[in-house]
Amino acid sequence: MRFLSFTLLCGLLITNLCAQTLQQVITTDAEPNESITQFNDLGVVGISGSNRFVRIVRGTIQPDGDLDFFRFQVLQAGTYTMRVDTTYDSVITLYNSSGAILAENDDDEPGNNNLGNRDTSYTNTDSGITRTLQPGFYFVRVMSVASSGPLAQFRYSLRLFDGSNAPDVDPYEVDQTNNTFETATYIGPLSEQVTNITNGFLRYRNTDFDYYKVEIGAGNMQVRTFGATDTILTVYDSAFNPLATNDDDPFDALNTFQSRVSLTNLAAGEYYIRVEGYNYPGGRAGGWYDITISGVSPLQRRISGFIETSITPLSGIPLNFKIRPAGSNTILRQHNVTTTEGGAYTFVTGFTSGTYDIACKGPTTLTKIARNVSLNANVTGLGFFLRNGDINGDDRIDDVDLLIVLFGFGTPSGDLNGDGITDDIDLLIVLFNFGQEGEQ
Numbered sequence: 120m121r122f123l124s125f126t127l128l129c130g131l132l133i134t135n136l137c138a139q140t141l142q143q144v145i146t147t148d149a150e151p152n153e154s155i156t157q158f159n160d161l162g163v164v165g166i167s168g169s170n171r172f173v174r175i176v177r178g179t180i181q182p183d184g185d186l187d188f189f190r191f192q193v194l195q196a197g198t199y200t201m202r203v204d205t206t207y208d209s210v211i212t213l214y215n216s217s218g219a220i221l222a223e224n225d226d227d228e229p230g231n232n233n234l235g236n237r238d239t240s241y242t243n244t245d246s247g248i249t250r251t252l253q254p255g256f257y258f259v260r261v262m263s264v265a266s267s268g269p270l271a272q273f274r275y276s277l278r279l280f281d282g283s284n285a286p287d288v289d290p291y292e293v294d295q296t297n298n299t300f301e302t303a304t305y306i307g308p309l310s311e312q313v314t315n316i317t318n319g320f321l322r323y324r325n326t327d328f329d330y331y332k333v334e335i336g337a338g339n340m341q342v343r344t345f346g347a348t349d350t351i352l353t354v355y356d357s358a359f360n361p362l363a364t365n366d367d368d369p370f371d372a373l374n375t376f377q378s379r380v381s382l383t384n385l386a387a388g389e390y391y392i393r394v395e396g397y398n399y400p401g402g403r404a405g406g407w408y409d410i411t412i413s414g415v416s417p418l419q420r421r422i423s424g425f426i427e428t429s430i431t432p433l434s435g436i437p438l439n440f441k442i443r444p445a446g447s448n449t450i451l452r453q454h455n456v457t458t459t460e461g462g463a464y465t466f467v468t469g470f471t472s473g474t475y476d477i478a479c480k481g482p483t484t485l486t487k488i489a490r491n492v493s494l495n496a497n498v499t500g501l502g503f504f505l506r507n508g509d510i511n512g513d514d515r516i517d518d519v520d521l522l523i524v525l526f527g528f529g530t531p532s533g534d535l536n537g538d539g540i541t542d543d544i545d546l547l548i549v550l551f552n553f554g555q556e557g558e559q
Contacts (some may be wrong), residue, residue, distance in 0.1 A: 139169055144175065147176065164199060173279070194357070201253045202246075214259070273370070274371075303391055320405075339384070346407050355390065355391040362382055424469060429507040437455065438464060439480050441453050486514055487503045497528070508553075
């Protein structure tokens, strides 16, 4: 399973806000946390030194009667808010450190700035609490208003922050990017059967379109959203033509307002995914979501060519290829390949665009690098002349290799040309290439 590079956003998102550094910390609820003595510790909410912490919990109420307790700490007196995002009917309760109830809310109360979740726009069943708190520890509980039945289990996002206006930030948007086809978040070529884009965010009550661009091989693709909000999902081709759209799908009984699109017989190439919130009378749905892309044929590049070396026969030689960014020593991917007749080789890699350096090394050869190779298309005829003589594999031909040949005379231990015996030919190979080193 590939967790895009975008999976780094699951933990910590940092952006500047006034004098503090805003840190939105996203976690998931962990059972058991059914009582005030069994809780998930969320840490500090609000100002702590030079940081301002916003805590976001993506959780589930399951099974019937489930209670989720969380503890948080306040370091400075002031206004603090707890809100539950869910498409079902939640209840939120705030306790002090001794377990006494300070406030509880079931439904949003229009005009009451202390109760309700005014960020979402589903119905008035959205729960939340805003209250002045003194420094100390507090507990918050999330549960369903129903003890059993179809509304008793659901997905939710619990948000805790200082003040009454949530400073929610989309981790995939920088300077309002991600809102158009042209500024779509580039996920890249999909080289795995399942790809997750984690912790996307739709701004509450706003017309917020989140665009993502992917590349796949010819075949099928299923895309679905996953979270506690009400999404609409649309998939487009590379010319921005809509291929399919979906509002609600029952694949997840804990939130049937999520979306799923399944496509078949797609051509290899680029596709766009758009996520938006359902447009309620009070504004569009917002909140946190994931995207799961599955069933795809990975898009791949085929690299083929030949080697020349003093090893015979040229077939059956094990080669190691390293793919690195052009001009860099960072190894992105390695492929082990065995040559076929005449020294030919072929391998497939997941990189489908960009320019790379490709290094090749045989078991007793020095490294040779083909530089600035474009992988925007399949590569054919990529040749490597591999200097032979590196018996100990340190990528240089020196005294060590010479001694191995000399002490191995008449045995297979210093054989370089592949005839099964160490003799004058192997000695000449070392002497002829003596002092040479592999390319870096």
